[in-house]
Amino acid sequence: MKHPICPKCKSANVGVILWGYQLAKDKEQFEKDLTSGKIHLGGCIISDDDPIWHCNVCNNEFGSRFRTLEEL
Numbered sequence: 001m002k003h004p005i006c007p008k009c010k011s012a013n014v015g016v017i018l019w020g021y022q023l024a025k026d027k028e029q030f031e032k033d034l035t036s037g038k039i040h041l042g043g044c045i046i047s048d049d050d051p052i053w054h055c056n057v058c059n060n061e062f063g064s065r066f067r068t069l070e071e072l
């Protein structure tokens with residue numbers, strides 16, 4: 001999965017937002033990524049325009065959940 005750059009602050013320090021827990025196959029790695037800011041947890045309510053990327057610098061959330069899931 002290629003990482004985007006935050007459109008707001010141009011930082012590459014961007015984590016992916018996981019909607020639900022279905023992608024957490026490796027629990028140890030999952031928690032490590034969660035702590036390091038590589039991934040973020042979204043809510044359980046899924047709408048049509050959920051962001052997929054979370055900027056760790058300015059907390060901006062952007063991107064499309066649907067498009068990235070196809071790329072996984």
Ligand SMILES: [Zn+2]
Binds near residue numbers: 008009010055057058
């Ligand atoms: Zn940013």
